[in-house]
Amino acid sequence: MVRLKVRRQDGDRVWHETFDVKDTPEMSVLEALFYVQERLDGGLCFRYSCRGAVCGSCAMLINKVPRLACRTQVSSVKNEMNVDAVKWGALARPVVKVAKDEILIEPLPNFNVIRDLVVDMEHFYDLLDYIKPWISAGDEVPKGGNLMSPEVEQQIEVYTNCILCATCHGACPAAGRDEMYLGPAALAKAWRFYLDPREQEKDKHARLEAVDNQSGLWGCDVVFKCVAVCPKKVTPTQGILAQRRQIPKNRIKKVFKRGKNSED
Amino acid sequence: MITHDIIIIGGGLAGLRAALEAHNRGTDVAVISKVHPIRSHSVAAQGGVNASLVHDDSWEAHALDTVRGSDYLADQDAVEVLCREAPERVLEMEHWGTLFSRTRDGHIAQRPFGGAGFPRTCYAGDRTGHNLLHTLHEQVLRARIKIYREWLVTRLVVDGGRCTGFIAMHTPDSKLEAFRAKATVLATGGYGRIYQRSTNAIINRGYGISLAYHAGVPLQDMEFVQFHPTTLLGTNILITEGARGEGGYLYNNRHERFMEKYATGMMELAPRDIVARSIQTEVDEGRGFDGGYVQLDITHLGEKKIEERLGGIRQISIDFAGIDPVKEPIPVQPGQHYSMGGVSCDANGATPLEGLYAAGECACISVHGANRLGGNSLLETIVFGKRAGEHAAGYVQETDVQGENAHLDSLASEEQNISDLMGGDGESFAVVRDELRSVMQQDVGVFRNQAGLQKAVETIRELREKGRNVRVKSGATSFNFELLNAIELKGMLELGQVIAKGALAREESRGAHYRTDFLERDDEHWLRHTLAYQTPEGPRLEYKEVTITQFQPKQREY
Numbered sequence: 059m060v061r062l063k064v065r066r067q068d069g070d071r072v073w074h075e076t077f078d079v080k081d082t083p084e085m086s087v088l089e090a091l092f093y094v095q096e097r098l099d100g101g102l103c104f105r106y107s108c109r110g111a112v113c114g115s116c117a118m119l120i121n122k123v124p125r126l127a128c129r130t131q132v133s134s135v136k137n138e139m140n141v142d143a144v145k146w147g148a149l150a151r152p153v154v155k156v157a158k159d160e161i162l163i164e165p166l167p168n169f170n171v172i173r174d175l176v177v178d179m180e181h182f183y184d185l186l187d188y189i190k191p192w193i194s195a196g197d198e199v200p201k202g203g204n205l206m207s208p209e210v211e212q213q214i215e216v217y218t219n220c221i222l223c224a225t226c227h228g229a230c231p232a233a234g235r236d237e238m239y240l241g242p243a244a245l246a247k248a249w250r251f252y253l254d255p256r257e258q259e260k261d262k263h264a265r266l267e268a269v270d271n272q273s274g275l276w277g278c279d280v281v282f283k284c285v286a287v288c289p290k291k292v293t294p295t296q297g298i299l300a301q302r303r304q305i306p307k308n309r310i311k312k313v314f315k316r317g318k319n320s321e322d
Numbered sequence: 323m324i325t326h327d328i329i330i331i332g333g334g335l336a337g338l339r340a341a342l343e344a345h346n347r348g349t350d351v352a353v354i355s356k357v358h359p360i361r362s363h364s365v366a367a368q369g370g371v372n373a374s375l376v377h378d379d380s381w382e383a384h385a386l387d388t389v390r391g392s393d394y395l396a397d398q399d400a401v402e403v404l405c406r407e408a409p410e411r412v413l414e415m416e417h418w419g420t421l422f423s424r425t426r427d428g429h430i431a432q433r434p435f436g437g438a439g440f441p442r443t444c445y446a447g448d449r450t451g452h453n454l455l456h457t458l459h460e461q462v463l464r465a466r467i468k469i470y471r472e473w474l475v476t477r478l479v480v481d482g483g484r485c486t487g488f489i490a491m492h493t494p495d496s497k498l499e500a501f502r503a504k505a506t507v508l509a510t511g512g513y514g515r516i517y518q519r520s521t522n523a524i525i526n527r528g529y530g531i532s533l534a535y536h537a538g539v540p541l542q543d544m545e546f547v548q549f550h551p552t553t554l555l556g557t558n559i560l561i562t563e564g565a566r567g568e569g570g571y572l573y574n575n576r577h578e579r580f581m582e583k584y585a586t587g588m589m590e591l592a593p594r595d596i597v598a599r600s601i602q603t604e605v606d607e608g609r610g611f612d613g614g615y616v617q618l619d620i621t622h623l624g625e626k627k628i629e630e631r632l633g634g635i636r637q638i639s640i641d642f643a644g645i646d647p648v649k650e651p652i653p654v655q656p657g658q659h660y661s662m663g664g665v666s667c668d669a670n671g672a673t674p675l676e677g678l679y680a681a682g683e684c685a686c687i688s689v690h691g692a693n694r695l696g697g698n699s700l701l702e703t704i705v706f707g708k709r710a711g712e713h714a715a716g717y718v719q720e721t722d723v724q725g726e727n728a729h730l731d732s733l734a735s736e737e738q739n740i741s742d743l744m745g746g747d748g749e750s751f752a753v754v755r756d757e758l759r760s761v762m763q764q765d766v767g768v769f770r771n772q773a774g775l776q777k778a779v780e781t782i783r784e785l786r787e788k789g790r791n792v793r794v795k796s797g798a799t800s801f802n803f804e805l806l807n808a809i810e811l812k813g814m815l816e817l818g819q820v821i822a823k824g825a826l827a828r829e830e831s832r833g834a835h836y837r838t839d840f841l842e843r844d845d846e847h848w849l850r851h852t853l854a855y856q857t858p859e860g861p862r863l864e865y866k867e868v869t870i871t872q873f874q875p876k877q878r879e880y
Binding site: 068084086095096097099100101103105106107108109110111112113114115129172173174176179183187190191192193194195199200202203204205206207208211212214215218219221222254256 | 357358360361362363365366375410413414416417418419421422423424425426427428429430446447449452453456457460461463464494523524525556557559560630634637638641642643750752794795796797798800801802803804
């Protein structure tokens with residue numbers, strides 16, 4: 059038996075509720091939540107889809123750590139007494155003590171709660187949209203396709219593995235402070251497009267310019283919490299630092315371009 | 323009431339590709355989905371997408387492999403379209419940003435796949451679906467196409483013999499809204515979750531297919547259900563065919579590569595129906611492991627290759643089974659994976675109902691016949707998604723917007739239906755659903771026979787009765803998943819009934835439909851498609867001819 063202590067919310071009303079779940083050796087936290095929804099309280103809500111850590115729907119705070127419920131085993135967290143508060147940071151919600159055979163489940167921090175464990179993701183998607191997350195491909199497809207070396211492909215792959223689950227955003231102290239901060243996912247995505255030889259140079263520079271500010275690259279605390287919680291081993295902080303290193307070059311190019319334009 | 327020229331139901335690969343095409347052709351198009359598009363099940367596809375990209379391969383060879391794989395039930399004119407257009411669609415995805423794996427000289431890498439005579443499966447590690455879906459979503463964002471996220475479409479509106487839109491429920495507040503469209507495209511994926519063991523996402527309940535069935539559109543070849551040979555023991559998460567494509571072996575409990583007995587030529591890379599049956603036979607005859615599985619061994623590929631090409635399934639094995647495939651074999655068993663059948667439509671996605679199109683797994687064109695080859699489903703989504711978007715865009719140019727009366731009537735009756743589901747004592751959706759999943763698994767699975775299928779038809783009939791008494795206890799108005807489940811359960815029960823009845827009627831073995839009481843393929847009587855129509859007494863079955871162009875039916879040998 060395992061006890062889930064779930065932070066619930068409906069409008070302004072917030073409360074914690076415990077549910078006793080008959081656990082099995084291989085049970086995931088997501089399955090435990092289904093047990094509650096299907097047998098104990100049909101009103102409990104949480105997002106889900108693939109149950110295989112690829113769709114990114116079920117990010118939540120489990121024992122104070124942002125994780126995907128589907129890939130978190132009940133057995134590995136039910137006696138997780140010593141969550142390192144220093145490592146995971148002061149998250150925005152009040153601390154609730156976790157007892158033996160108990161799992162504390164809360165919505166992802168740094169988001170507004172819609173109800174129970176469902177948070178409002180619109181803001182997260184808007185931040186992503188800001189960096190224009192697409193290749194600005196022309197209409198003509200080159201015959202035989204574009205060429206790309208396996209080395210470049212593997213460099214980019216670290217970043218394309220992002221599933222936009224927002225665990226990084228939930229762990230990010232800068233995102234907690236500043237609502238305008240683009241956050242690890244969007245900034246990592248920006249670096250993914252910077253690395254891609256298929257992206258037009260002018261679009262790369264425009265994107266870099268757009269994130270060259272306090273709400274972008276310079277807002278990051280460089281504490282690697284996003285890297286620590288990412289379920290897909292994406293490394294947003296490294297991507298942010300790499301882009302910071304490109305900035306001087308970009309600024310020079312910009313000045314050069316302006317100079318050229320004024321001559322025209 | 324919300325109005326667009328075209329609305330696509332479903333935000334997976336087929337839906338987004340259709341939307342992009344319709345947008346590029348200047349129409350006002352929107353996408354509606356019960357989840358954010360990138361949470362769609364396309365994201366979970368692993369192994370790859372087929373296209374004859376190089377000189378020593380050809381679309382004709384691809385077509386022959388596809389037709390043989392289909393056990394000759396595929397319509398060959400549609401297969402020709404699929405294989406001819408494949409290279410163009412794949413290269414286009416690459417151009418839009420899909421991060422395919424690469425050869426040393428920088429071209430898109432291709433791997434061998436089951437039932438294929440040539441390594442023509444383009445891949446992005448073992449995350450091909452993820453890479454394709456994120457790319458298409460990016461391009462849809464770029465095009466600023468309107469997306470209605472977290473809406474469940476509950477019924478289609480049919481007015482004067484035309485589909486003129488639908489009614490949908492907005493999950494965050496459970497409010498119903500009428501949507502009006504000159505053309506509606508179904509791209510809602512499969513129904514895997516009506517089976518106990520399925521690789522599919524939990525949201526794959528087939529509700530979109532049942533929408534069309536309700537609207538009078540026939541469902542085609544629904545008895546052909548693909549069981550993937552290698553799903554992870556326990557969760558049944560997919561372990562890609564790419565694992566065998568890269569050189570993985572299957573072993574029974576005597577450490578025999580048992581595929582030698584069943585497909586001497588292609589061994590582990592025989593088509594999926596054959597490998598799934600072989601594994602099930604080994605297990606049923608006592609040569610499997612306790613818990614009903616065999617071993618998929620890739621340890622000999624080495625850590626570097628596994629990490630590079632199969633990194634995703636390595637992580638899945640570690641996370642969900644506590645096994646590192648670099649060090650030990652993966653425990654696998656067959657599980658429901660894909661629906662060859664679906665909403666009957668032509669190669670332009672047009673269904674028999676004017677104004678309604680279908681594309682992707684929910685559709686049956688038919689390019690997969692009785693058994694789909696790995697790598698052809700991702701391909702189908704981009705080829706026929708594009709075509710459905712293109713033809714819907716053409717159709718709306720010469721069509722007027724319909725009036726609102728039929729929508730208002732449908733809206734009122736849906737409001738009544740939903741309110742009838744709420745409150746009071748009744749059955750729990752989960753109990754009925756679990757019984758359905760159990761009977762489908764037991765009696766409509768890899769091996770089928772008359773007694774089992776009759777029992778299944780009878781059980782599902784009873785479950786439908788029981789299903790009428792399902793009531794929703796939670797009165798939550800926001801994200802009421804109990805309510806969503808109760809709505810979708812009705813569709814699941816209907817699809818189960820169509821599948822079981824079609825399987826009972828088809829007295830032969832062909833592709834994934836295997837009858838232990840009719841072991842042979844019977845072209846004389848059964849080289850034809852099943853069409854199931856909804857009637858108050860249950861499905862009415864009709865049949866239609868298969869289109870054969872260049873490949874005459876032969877015995878399949880692998």
